[in-house]
Amino acid sequence: MRPTPVCSNTAQPCFTWQSAELLQGNKRVHIAHNGGVYQLQATRQGKLILTK
Template sequence: MRRTSDTAPGSRSKAAAVTTPAESAKAAMKPAAASAGQRVVSSDALLQGQSHVSIAHNGETYQLRATRLGKLILTK
C-alpha cells in the first residue's frame, strides 16, 4: 500500500490517506480531458454490448476485443 498526503516527503501526517496499487492504477488510466479538436469515443460506444468489433482502417480490417478483465486488445 502506498501512503499519499500533502505533506513533504519523509514527514508523516496522522490524516494520510492510504491507497492500494489498484486504486493508483485506475487513477492513472483515467482518460485525459479532450483537447480542442480531439475526439474521445468510449469503448462502450464502439463495442455496443458485444465482446468484439471489426474496424476498417486504410484497407485493412482489425479486431477490437474486450477481455473479461476489462482490457482492450487490437489485432490485425
C-alpha cells in the same frame, strides 16, 4: 454516438470515444482502416486488445 472533444496542445482536433459506444454490447468489433480490417476485443479482465 458522439465523441467527446478533448482539448490538447496539438493543432489537430482529438476526440475520445467510450469503448461501450464502439462495442455496443458485443465482446468484439471489426474496424476497417486503410484497406485492412482490425479486431477490437474486450477481455474478461476489462482490457482492450486491438489486432490485425
